[in-house]
Amino acid sequence: MDTEHQAPPATPAKPVYVVAAHPNWRESRVNRRLLQAALATESTEVCDLYARYPDYSIRVPTEQAQLQDAQLIVLLHPVQWYSMPALLKLWVDEVLTHGWAYGGGKALQGKDLWLVATTGGPEGSYHPQGYNRYFFDAFLPPYEQTAALCGMRFLPPLVLHGAHRVDSAEVDTHVAMFAERLASYPQWPELDDMESCPACVVPDTDRPAHETVGDQH
Numbered sequence: 001m002d003t004e005h006q007a008p009p010a011t012p013a014k015p016v017y018v019v020a021a022h023p024n025w026r027e028s029r030v031n032r033r034l035l036q037a038a039l040a041t042e043s044t045e046v047c048d049l050y051a052r053y054p055d056y057s058i059r060v061p062t063e064q065a066q067l068q069d070a071q072l073i074v075l076l077h078p079v080q081w082y083s084m085p086a087l088l089k090l091w092v093d094e095v096l097t098h099g100w101a102y103g104g105g106k107a108l109q110g111k112d113l114w115l116v117a118t119t120g121g122p123e124g125s126y127h128p129q130g131y132n133r134y135f136f137d138a139f140l141p142p143y144e145q146t147a148a149l150c151g152m153r154f155l156p157p158l159v160l161h162g163a164h165r166v167d168s169a170e171v172d173t174h175v176a177m178f179a180e181r182l183a184s185y186p187q188w189p190e191l192d193d194m195e196s197c198p199a200c201v202v203p204d205t206d207r208p209a210h211e212t213v214g215d216q217h
């Protein structure tokens, strides 16, 4: 057999895809550590979004292929203005396309989406009497419903509040928990009891009458 000219075996796809978005890693105290933990995890593919696309020119087919290979998609980022950093929002806008991710598209159906986020505000600030006025959960529906529209389960988020000030032992514990979770997915106890996501079908009557390819929502 001519072994010399055989194609090398394809690298098996990794089950976890971490999309890490931080506009300024040099000033990061916590997300940088979480990124390092993800990079050190064998089962995990990592996209450092601001490094990969410094010109904001996202390669949609590349991202879609990586998502398709994964079973768990992790969004890792600091909370900015109660939401995700701008480039991650652009990634969502451009990669989760109609006909691929939703609206007849089923590329992400049955996968899991996990938000791993940090906030500057301490936990107590996310309270009706605190300066952020709402419990943190009140800011999650856009993530949760994005997952649902694409047929993904939205796993319980991992959030570290007060990221500037929590003591370093708490940061260490948090990073260790993240690393352990990545490495042990899908053997997470809470997943056994989680139902699959409800079907969210967008009727044609909610779409533009003369839709062209690439239109969104």
Ligand SMILES: Cc1cc2nc3c(=O)[nH]c(=O)nc-3n(C[C@H](O)[C@H](O)[C@H](O)COP(=O)(O)O)c2cc1C
Pocket (backbone or CB within 6 Å): 027, 028, 029, 030, 031, 032, 077, 078, 079, 080, 081, 082, 083, 118, 119, 120, 121, 122, 163, 164
């Ligand atoms: C532009 C900007 C907006 C921010 N908005 C929020 C916010 O809405 N809520 C909050 O708790 N912290 C906010 N922060 C603080 C970041 O969440 C905090 O710096 C980050 O979580 C710390 O993580 P790091 O050490 O990895 O950078 C904001 C920071 C920046 C730069």
